[in-house]
Amino acid sequence: MPWTTADMPDQSGRVAVVTGANSGLGLATATGLAQRGATVVLACRNPARAEQAAARIGGRTELLQLDLxxxxSVRAAAAELHRRHERIDLLVNNAGVMIPPHQRTADGFELQFGTNHLGHFALTGLVLDLLREVPGSRVVVLGSLAHRIARHGVNFGDLQSERHYSRSRAYGQSKLANLMFMYALQRRLAASGAETIALGAHPGYSATELSRHLPAALQLANRYAVAPFAQPAELGALPTLRAATDPRAMGAHYYGPDGPFEVRGFPVLKATAVPAHDEVAQERLWTVSEELTGVHYA
Known part of the structure; x- marks a missing residue:
């Protein structure tokens, strides 16, 4: 039988933080968790849109200013979470940007790598103490089919795309980095005896706002040739919700749609590309990420 939100166990008493929860997959994820009784912290860059999302979701929601x-901003958000909560049961690293023109973050990182990977790496490290002693706690990292674009692995020689910038290659690299982080984090959690596990999920091809940065010609192609095949965000969020709540899920599990080419369908266990499993590269990425963010995991 397909796994749906009807299979989610009761989430009452759990505190869930969802980044980028004001629209798309994040909104659908936050809604699913709230409907099952969780207190959901909507960690969003735009406060006005977060308020609108909270009104749509209903239930127990909180707003948290976060610009990855x-x-x-990441440090301020982490400090605020410590002020509000003694524990967190679930951190969903969902937010991201996809194939924008070449831009830099406030700290000078290439926007996709800096937002999708480094921002979440820093946030997770800064709030992990709120999770690690909580039974059943989880960190869920949102991957993408696009991680397969980076088939040669992370380009450590040009990590910030200073020599050459390809929108799709940089996006694929950032999503590969997300999954490498997930595996390395799970390895550390297991070795330390923490209660927390780290898992991944990907939404297939879902109708969200991520495509807004496509060049004009690709926007037209997406609208008329590709978008009709996209699944709604509510279905795209199911792999994340399964990773977040399924009692049978284990550390380093990775969920995605069961349909052809993993584009759409119901969530089942999936495999990641070979470069994501390179432990030497994972450890190098971890060290570089600590150096760039200044966040060192205990």
Whole structure:
């Protein structure tokens, strides 16, 4: 039988933080968790849109200002979470940007790598103490089919795309980095005896606002040739919700749609590309990420 939100166990009493929860997959994820009784912290860059999302979701929601493209904002958000909560049961690293023109974050990082990977790396490290002693706690990292674009692995020689910038290559690299981080984090959590596990998920091809940065010609192609095949965000969020709540899920599990080419369908266990499993590269990325963000995991 397909796994749906009807299979989600009761989430009452759990505190869930969802980044980028004001629209698309994040909104659908936050809604699913709230409907099952969780207190959901909507960690969003735009406060006005977060308020609108909270009104749509209903239930127990909180707003948290978070701009993953600014390490100052990440640190402030982490400090605020410590002020509000003694524990967190679930951190969903969902927010991201996809194939924008070449831009830099407030700290000078290439926007996609800095937002999608480094911002979440820093946030997770800064709030991990709120999770690690909580039974059943989880960190869920949102991957993408696009991680397969980076088939040669992370380009450590040009990590910030200073020599050459390809929108799609930089996006694929950032999503590969997300999954490498997930595996390395799970390895550390297991070795330390923490209660927390780290898992991944990808939404297939879902109708969200991520395509807004496509060049004009690709916008037209997407609208008329590709978008009709996209699944709604509510279905695209199911792999994340399964990783977040399925009692049978284990550390380093990775969920995605069961349909052809993993584009759409119901969530099942999936495999990641070979470069994501390179432990030497994972450890190099971890060290570089600590150096760039200044966040060192205990």
């Amino acid at each position: 493209a600014s390490l100052d």
